[in-house]
Structure formats: C-alpha cells, structure tokens
Amino acid sequence: MSPHKAPDSSRRSDRSRRAIYDAALALVGETGYARTTIEGIAARAGVGKQTIYRWWPSKAAVLMEAFLDLAARQAEEAAGEGEGGIPDTGDLAADLRLVLRATVDELNDPAIAGPTRALTAEGIVDPDLGARFVEHLLDPSIQLYVTRLRAAQASGELRADIDPRIALELLIAPLTHRWLLRTLPLTHAYADAIVDYALGGLSAEPRGGAPAHDTR
Structure with a gap:
C-alpha cells in the first residue's frame, strides 16, 4: 500500500481564497457594497466567516484584494494575447480612442463597475484603503497614459512643453465624472469626443500664455 498523503493545506487555502x-x-455586483456582508461572502464561498476574519480585517479589505487579483489575471490574459497597455501606432488620437472605448466597456460591465464603485466610495472615508486603491490600481493605469503621451511628445505629435500628468486627466477625468454621477450614458461616442476635445482644444484660435505644470 502506498503511504497516506497528508492534505496540502496551502492548496486548500488557495482554493478558499479564490472562492x-x-x-x-x-455579491458586490449583484447586491451592491452596502448589502454585501462578511457572512454573505462566507456563505457564498462555502467557508466559515472566521476564515475570512483570520485573513482580512474587513469586507473592504476582502474586496480590495479580490479586485487586485482580478486586475492581475486580466493583465496576464491581455499580455498572453499580445495586448495590454496603450498601443503606439503612430496615430495618437486613434490609440487614445481605442483605450478610452475599452475603458467605457469596463466601466459599463457590472462585474467590474460594482467593485470599482464600492472601492472608490470606501476609499474616500478610509484613507488607508484609498491609498492602496490609488497605488495598486490607479497609478499603474495612469503611468500607461504618461508613457504614451511622452512618446507622442518625442514624435512631435504633442507640444513638448505640456505636462503629461495633467494632460491625461483631460482624458480620464470626464469618463470618471460621468460614470460616478450616472446622469448621462457612458458611450463610445462620448469617449471619442473626449479625445477630440482634449487634443484639438476648445478655443476657436490658439491662445498664448505659459503652460501650467504639475509640481507633484
């Protein structure tokens, strides 16, 4: 007879974490953040609630880690398919339209929108959670825009004196604003208009004046 093999506790823990x-x-996608509870998560996952409390201090911490895991898996899938990041085809407007349309699709996806909205709201009242949200989820995405805009500066598509960090806010802030307020639909046409307005400007004629720079 072969010797009895002890259960692999690390494997069991990994399965529990994934569940x-x-x-x-x-649950957040189905019922919203306010109605999601540790007890509900435990029941849905088929674990005891003490298992969750042993690993996380709150439901916000559970959701944060779950969303980080989801983002990491999506990044791996995109990399495996040769995607990820902002493309550089030499046409900045087309590249930005592509990535903003993809962002619209993500924000309209209940599986992503629910956790994102919950973490955004909770991060306002929980500074530590908010800092983790920015560091691990927002900053990596922001850096992709900075890299693409700097490449456009190097190729002469954008003015050399602009601050990419401020410029990217002209692109992503309107999407976030409309998404948070939920007063108007978030569409591909809106994403295209943001790119056109941001790159083309709003004035009928060019205006002078020193550019503002982000000192952070």
Whole structure:
C-alpha cells in the first residue's frame, strides 16, 4: 500500500481564497457594497466567516484584494494575447480612442463597475484603503497614459512643453465624472469626443500664455 498523503493545506487555502474572491466580487455586483456582508461572502464561498476574519480585517479589505487579483489575471490574459497597455501606432488620437472605448466597456460591465464603485466610495472615508486603491490600481493605469503621451511628445505629435500628468486627466477625468454621477450614458461616442476635445482644444484660435505644470 502506498503511504497516506497528508492534505496540502496551502492548496486548500488557495482554493478558499479564490472562492472568497469570486464570492465578494459577485455579491458586490449583484447586491451592491452596502448589502454585501462578511457572512454573505462566507456563505457564498462555502467557508466559515472566521476564515475570512483570520485573513482580512474587513469586507473592504476582502474586496480590495479580490479586485487586485482580478486586475492581475486580466493583465496576464491581455499580455498572453499580445495586448495590454496603450498601443503606439503612430496615430495618437486613434490609440487614445481605442483605450478610452475599452475603458467605457469596463466601466459599463457590472462585474467590474460594482467593485470599482464600492472601492472608490470606501476609499474616500478610509484613507488607508484609498491609498492602496490609488497605488495598486490607479497609478499603474495612469503611468500607461504618461508613457504614451511622452512618446507622442518625442514624435512631435504633442507640444513638448505640456505636462503629461495633467494632460491625461483631460482624458480620464470626464469618463470618471460621468460614470460616478450616472446622469448621462457612458458611450463610445462620448469617449471619442473626449479625445477630440482634449487634443484639438476648445478655443476657436490658439491662445498664448505659459503652460501650467504639475509640481507633484
């Protein structure tokens, strides 16, 4: 007879964590953050609530980790398909339209919108969670825009004196504003208009004056 093999506790823990991640994301998407509870996550995942409390201090922490895991898996899939990041085809407007349309699709996806909205709201009242949200989720995306805009500066598509950090806010802030307020639809046409307005400007004629720079 072969010797009895002890259960692999690390494997069991990984399965439990994955079940908890999936349960947290699903519940927030279905019922909203306020109605999602540790007890509900535990029941959905098929684990005891003490298991969750042993690993996380709050449902916000569970959701944060679950969403980070989701983002990491999506990044791996995109990399495997040769995607990820902002493309550089030599046509900045076309590249930005492509990525903003993809952002619109993500923000309109309940599986992503629910957790993102919950973390955004909770991060306002929980500074530590908000800092983690910015560091691990927002900043990496922002850096992709900075890299693409700097490449456009180098190729002469953009003015050399603009601050890419300020310029990218002209692109992503309107999407976030409309998405948070939920007063108007978030569409591809709107994303295209943002790119056109940001790159083309609003004035009928060029205006002078020293550019403002972000000192952060």
